[in-house]
Amino acid sequence: MPLAATASVLVDGPSELVFDYAIPEDLKVLAGCRVRIPLRNRSATGTVIRVGKASENDFSLRYLSALIDPEPLVTPTLLRLAEWITSYYGTPLEQVLRSLLPGSIRGENTSAKTKKAAKIKSPPNEEELAALSKKAKRQYTILSLLMVSEKPIPIADLGGSKITGALKTLTEKGWIEILDLEVRRDPDAGETFLPTEPLALNSEQNAALKAVETSLKNEDKKTPILLHGITGSGKTEVYLQATQATLDLGKNIIILVPEISLAPQTVRRFKSRFSKLSEDIAVLHSNLSQGERFDEWHRIRSGKARIIIGARSAIFAPVKNLGLLIVDEEHETAYKQENPPKYHARDLAIVRGHLEKATVLLGSATPSLETYQNTLSEKYHIVKLTERADGASLPLTRVVDMRIESRKQKGRDAILSDILRSSIKQRLESDEQVILFLNRRGFARSLQCPPCGHVIECSHCAIPLTYHRAEERLICHICGHQAIVPRTCPECRDPAIRLQGYGTEKAEIILRKVFPQAKIARLDTDTTRRKHALRDTLRDFRAKKIHILLGTQMIAKGLDFPNVTLVGVLNADLSLYAPDFRAGERTFQLLTQVAGRAGRGALAGEVIIQTATPHSPSIQFARHHNFEGFVEQELEMRKNFGYPPYTHLALLLARSSHERRAEFTLQTLHRKLQENLPPEILLGEPIPSPLTRSHSQYRFQLLMRGPNARTLSRHLNKVLNATPTPEDVIVTADLDAYDLG
Numbered sequence: 001m002p003l004a005a006t007a008s009v010l011v012d013g014p015s016e017l018v019f020d021y022a023i024p025e026d027l028k029v030l031a032g033c034r035v036r037i038p039l040r041n042r043s044a045t046g047t048v049i050r051v052g053k054a055s056e057n058d059f060s061l062r063y064l065s066a067l068i069d070p071e072p073l074v075t076p077t078l079l080r081l082a083e084w085i086t087s088y089y090g091t092p093l094e095q096v097l098r099s100l101l102p103g104s105i106r107g108e109n110t111s112a113k114t115k116k117a118a119k120i121k122s123p124p125n126e127e128e129l130a131a132l133s134k135k136a137k138r139q140y141t142i143l144s145l146l147m148v149s150e151k152p153i154p155i156a157d158l159g160g161s162k163i164t165g166a167l168k169t170l171t172e173k174g175w176i177e178i179l180d181l182e183v184r185r186d187p188d189a190g191e192t193f194l195p196t197e198p199l200a201l202n203s204e205q206n207a208a209l210k211a212v213e214t215s216l217k218n219e220d221k222k223t224p225i226l227l228h229g230i231t232g233s234g235k236t237e238v239y240l241q242a243t244q245a246t247l248d249l250g251k252n253i254i255i256l257v258p259e260i261s262l263a264p265q266t267v268r269r270f271k272s273r274f275s276k277l278s279e280d281i282a283v284l285h286s287n288l289s290q291g292e293r294f295d296e297w298h299r300i301r302s303g304k305a306r307i308i309i310g311a312r313s314a315i316f317a318p319v320k321n322l323g324l325l326i327v328d329e330e331h332e333t334a335y336k337q338e339n340p341p342k343y344h345a346r347d348l349a350i351v352r353g354h355l356e357k358a359t360v361l362l363g364s365a366t367p368s369l370e371t372y373q374n375t376l377s378e379k380y381h382i383v384k385l386t387e388r389a390d391g392a393s394l395p396l397t398r399v400v401d402m403r404i405e406s407r408k409q410k411g412r413d414a415i416l417s418d419i420l421r422s423s424i425k426q427r428l429e430s431d432e433q434v435i436l437f438l439n440r441r442g443f444a445r446s447l448q449c450p451p452c453g454h455v456i457e458c459s460h461c462a463i464p465l466t467y468h469r470a471e472e473r474l475i476c477h478i479c480g481h482q483a484i485v486p487r488t489c490p491e492c493r494d495p496a497i498r499l500q501g502y503g504t505e506k507a508e509i510i511l512r513k514v515f516p517q518a519k520i521a522r523l524d525t526d527t528t529r530r531k532h533a534l535r536d537t538l539r540d541f542r543a544k545k546i547h548i549l550l551g552t553q554m555i556a557k558g559l560d561f562p563n564v565t566l567v568g569v570l571n572a573d574l575s576l577y578a579p580d581f582r583a584g585e586r587t588f589q590l591l592t593q594v595a596g597r598a599g600r601g602a603l604a605g606e607v608i609i610q611t612a613t614p615h616s617p618s619i620q621f622a623r624h625h626n627f628e629g630f631v632e633q634e635l636e637m638r639k640n641f642g643y644p645p646y647t648h649l650a651l652l653l654a655r656s657s658h659e660r661r662a663e664f665t666l667q668t669l670h671r672k673l674q675e676n677l678p679p680e681i682l683l684g685e686p687i688p689s690p691l692t693r694s695h696s697q698y699r700f701q702l703l704m705r706g707p708n709a710r711t712l713s714r715h716l717n718k719v720l721n722a723t724p725t726p727e728d729v730i731v732t733a734d735l736d737a738y739d740l741g
C-alpha cells in the first residue's frame, strides 16, 4: 500500500536532528504536534516541523510511534515565528522550540490537576425522591444539591469522606456519576477585582482608539501603531478600550509588559475592567509555579483565555485568532532576552503581527529610536497623547551643577548637594516621601573629571573610553581603540580625574549619617536577590513605612506612589557617560520616567538632577520634556557614527576559564570574519569585555555593524558554523544587542 503522508520530526535534544517518518493511517498528525518516534534502537520524542506528501522513495521510512498530544502544541504561526527566530538570530530551531514550549508546558513533569466531583446522570422521579427524603436523608440532600446545580460539584464540597457510602449507592442506582474535574491553579486566587467602567476618553485618546479600531477592521493592511503618550496621559485606558473593541470583533489580545513584578497595576487594571470575564484573562510570567504556568498556557491553548498579559515570553502564547498585540513601554530593554534565543519581544510582536494579520500597538512615553525612526519613515503610524489625563501637571525639574559642590567638598565624592539635602529634609518634616536614583548599570566605568565634568571619549566613535583596571588602559568598546590613562585631566589639568566614583552602597551609608531618624531602604541587584524582596520593599514604601527609597533604575518604571513629592537623581552622569552609544537615550528615558514618578497624587512634585555636565542635551531636553528635540540631535549622532537605527549591531562574545584560550578563539574568529567580509560591514577589534570576569570565566568580545541585519547574521553564522571552537570556550552571538557588556 502506498504511503499517504510523511512528517519531518525535529528530535528533542541538542543534536538538532531532523528525520522523516511515515504517518500511520489512523493518526492525525499536523505540523506543531509533539510525537513519539523510534530512533535507532530506542524511543525518542520530538516536534513535527513539516508534514508532506510521501514520494516514491519513502517506502523505507519508519512509522511514527504515537502522538503525545492530540492537538499541535505549537500553532502553525508560532512554528513560522520560531523559524524566523532561527534564521534571524541564528539560534538552532530545537532551542527556539524549547523557549516556546518549556518542559512545564509539554507536560513532562506537570499535568492538569483534577479533583473528584459528582454530577446528575439521570435524576430519580418524584416518588423515588420523596421516599429518599424520609429514609435516606444524606442521599436526598446530595441529590437535591446536584439537581439544581448546572455544574458538577466537587465531592469535598458535598461532604468529603463522610458521604462515600451515599455516593456509592447513588451511583449504583444510576442517578449520578463521579468524574474528574480540572481545577485551575490560579496565581491570583483569593484576590478580588472590583469591576471598573470605561472612562470617557479625551479627544487625543479618542483619536488613538480610532486608529486602532480602523486597523482592526482593515483586513489586509496592518501598519503597526506607535502610541506616544507622556507619563500619565492615559495610555493604559486606551489599551483597555482597544482590548474591548478587539473582543467585540471576536478576536483575542496579547499585552506585553516589561516585567510583571513592576507592572502589578497594569494587570490589576485589566483584571478589574474585565472582571466579569475573569476566566478570560491569563497571566504569564517567570514567577508562576510549573502548575500555574501549565494551567494558564492550556487555558490559552483551548481558547478559554482571550486576554493574555505577560512579560516577554508571552509573545509565544498559543493564542488563536489574534487580533491585537499591545507592547507597553516598548522602549524597555527588559524585552530583550539575555539567553539564547536572544530575541527582542517587541520586534517579535511586529513579526507575529505581520504573520497573523494582527494589529500591533506599541506604547511609550519615550519611544526607542528604532521605533521612532520607523514612524518617520512611515513604516509605522504614530498617535500622540500630549497631556496628562487626570489634569495633573508635570513636576518642576531642577538641575544642580555638581562641579560647584565638588569644589566645595574638595576631593571627596560629593553625593548630596545643598539643595537636595535641604529638599529631603523638608519632605521628611512634612511626612512626604522621597525616591533617590543612583544608576549603576553595567560594570564599565568611564573617566570623568569631577572638578570640570570632562569625559575622555573615543574620537572615532563618540562614546566614552572605558577604564580597564587590570591593563591600566582606556579602551573603546565599539572599535577597540586604546589609550593610556592620563595622570591629570586633559581639559583642566586636575588629578582628581582618577578618583573612584561611588555606588548605592556608599550612598546609603552617607544618607543614614545625614538623616539618622529617617527610614531608608535600598533597592538594587544586590538587595533584591531574595525572592519577593523587591515586592516587599515596594509594599512597605507604599505603606509609608519607608521614608527614603534609594535605588537603581529598576525602580524607575511605571511605579505610582502618590505620596512621593521629591525625586532625586544623585549622579545623572553615571548613566549619561556609560560607554555605550545608547547612553544618551537611556538617560533621557530614565530622567523622563523619573519625572513621571513625582507628583502623581494631589501633591505637587519636584525633581532634582545632580550632574557635572548640566548643559548636556539629554539632560536639558529631558528637563524641558522635549522628546522631539532630543530625538532630532540623537538621530543625527547615530547617523554620523553609523549606529542603530541606521545600522544593526552584532556582539560576539567568547568566554572561558582559560583567559588565553578565550582571547585566542575570538582572535581566530576575528580573522575568519575578515575574510570575504561584505564591504558594508564594520568589524571591530576583539577586546576584553567591560565585565572582564564573571562566574570565574574570562570574557572577550567584538562588535560588528552593518546596514542590513540579514547580511550581518548570515556572514556571522557562516563563520561560526565553519569554525570549531575549543571545548572549554563558549562563543555566543547577540544580534541587535542592547547590553554591550
Ligand code: ADP
Residues within 6 Å of the ligand: 199, 200, 201, 202, 205, 229, 230, 231, 232, 233, 234, 235, 236, 237, 238, 388, 389, 390
Ligand atoms: P499612562 O498609562 O499613560 O501612564 P494612565 O492610563 O495610567 O496613563 O492614566 C493616568 C491617570 O489618568 C489614571 O489615574 C487614569 O485613571 C486617569 N485617566 C486616564 N484616562 C482618563 C480620562 N479619559 N478621563 C479621566 N481620567 C483619565
Ligand code: ZN
Residues within 6 Å of the ligand: 458, 459, 460, 461, 462, 476, 477, 478, 479, 480, 481
Ligand atoms: Zn572607538
